[in-house]
Amino acid sequence: MNYEDLINCMRCGMCLPHCPTYKETFHETASPRGRVALVRKIQEGELEVSERLLEFLALCLDCQACATACPCGVNAGELVAEFKCERKTREGLSFMEQLILRRLVPHPDRLERAVIPARLYQRSGLQRVVRRLGLLKMMPRPLERMEGLLPTLPPRSLRQSLQEITPAQGEERGTVGFFLGCVMSLVFAEASFATVRLLTALGYRVVTPRDQVCCGAPQMLAGDSVGLREAAHRNLAVFGRQPLESVVTDCGGCGAELKKYGHHLAGSSSAAAFSAQVRDIAELLAGQSERLRPLLGPLPLTVTYHDPCHIAHCQGIRRQPRELLQLIPGLQLIELPDADTCCGSAGTYNIAQPAMADKVLARKVASIRNTGAEILVTANPGCLLQLKAALATGGRQVQVLHLTEVLALSLDARQTRAA
Ligand code: SF4
Ligand code: SF4
Known part of the structure; x- marks a missing residue:
């Protein structure tokens, strides 16, 4: 970890209103400024690493909204992630982590085989029975949450x-x-x-x-x-x-x-x-919008766009998805308030930190429903999983689509017209 990055924080607090976990708690330890201070004190030997301290750091979503807001270029999310990485390198992976990260994740064929039981569970009708009888409540909590997020799987990858x-x-x-x-x-x-x-x-x-x-x-x-x-x-x-x-x-x-x-x-x-x-x-x-425009047909839809953190904060891409949606004739784009605030998915955060993830998600869902849009467009699998599940229940249903799915619908509309 670069020590310079830690000492660059001038404690101005401009990041605070942008941090989802600070907005929920108003605790300094759940803020970017607080997290930078904690990591700095550990690096300087003034703080011992304790379970409680690790819990504070684990609450960071690594959404990097703080990096966008910081005038000094401090990226608290990345600093926390690097701290965890350095610690893990010293301690080594657990047996379970070895199994998942070294033996499963790097092998696409094994990953594909690993989802077969989930596909059978859905296609056999067992999922419907389990949900109807409320048997999910008998599962361990993380498994129950994962099941709740699972959309209908395609027949093949x-x-x-x-x-x-x-x-x-x-x-x-x-x-x-x-x-x-x-x-x-x-x-x-x-x-x-x-x-x-x-x-x-x-x-x-x-x-x-x-x-x-x-x-x-x-x-x-x-x-x-x-x-x-x-x-x-x-x-x-x-x-x-x-x-x-x-x-x-x-x-x-x-x-x-x-x-x-x-x-x-x-x-x-x-x-x-x-x-x-x-x-x-x-x-x-x-970058190809002039060539794309004539290929698109009308879609009389009202949509809103959620900026995934990894696209808006990590890659600085905000203008392009909106421009693309506005190329579609008849489509009305309603700007989502706080569109670039995390939805609470954040990799496996919604499983590991369910209480905070649910609070962050509840804000996002209310904001989406308030726009009145019939479709939410986004562009990251974590956001799609999290928001599809949340927007399918508990109020006015909103369809959730990837940006390219909406553009492809528009391609179809053009082709149907031409036929
Ligand atoms: S991380 Fe950046 S924005 Fe936040 S307090 Fe430090 S200098 Fe200010
Ligand atoms: S990465 Fe997100 S959750 Fe973590 S400190 Fe920054 S704004 Fe807060």
Whole structure:
């Protein structure tokens, strides 16, 4: 950890109103300023690491809203994450962490096999029975929460159903790599298929290497720096096999992590070059808006947009998704108040810290419902999972779609009109 980053905090408090956990508690220890002070005192040897102190730090969502607000460039979320990483490197992974982070997550085929029971659970009708009889209450709490978040799974992952090469429609204008993202491929295959459709409609040949692996974000979250670097090396090799104009992803979390490979593998020019090539789908499409506009047909919908933290705060992408939505004829975009405040998903935070996650989510849900929009658009699998589950119950239902799903609906509307 860079000590300079810690001492840069001048304790001005400008980050406080932007921090979701501070807004819920008004406790200094749950604020970015407080977290920076705690980590600094540990580094300076003035504080012992205790269970209570680790609990304070564990409450950070790593949403990085504080980094956007800080005039001194202090990123409290990243400092807390680095502190956890350094600690984990010293202590080593537990047996369970080894099993998940080293033996499961880096192997897409094993991940795909791991979701088969969940798919059978849904398709056999057992899920309906379990929910109707209220049997979820008998499950351990984390399992109950995970089950509640599970949307209907696609019959196959996108990695299994997509060809490695998807040809351009019409005249070919270039070749891009497509980074699948584990959750997007396993759970939101339809949204990622829409991403590929948009790219090919714009004349891109899309290369989706089947041997790509998880971006390393789960390893980073768990403090496994070795696993993270292994993932980065593997993806660099896989995407480096052929010249690509860009490496595109529709997963905000993956995009943010891929763009940090240059930092994680400091000194590697190929890692820096790869990171510079990575584009969130909204960045790439917004750069092609004049070519995209004539392909879009009318959608008479009222939508609002939630900025995923990993897209708005970590990658600075805010304008592009809104511009893309406004390209769609007939679509009305209503600005969501505090659109870039975390929804409480934050990787596995909603499982590990359910009480705080629920408070943060409740604010977001009320804000979305107040807009009166019929569709919430977002662009990150964690937000999709969290908000789909929350907006399907307990009040006016709001449909939740990935940005590329809305754009693909508009492509369909245009094609139907032309037919
Ligand atoms: S982290 Fe930044 S915004 Fe927050 S108190 Fe420190 S200097 Fe001010
Ligand atoms: S990363 Fe988010 S939760 Fe953590 S200190 Fe910053 S604003 Fe607060």
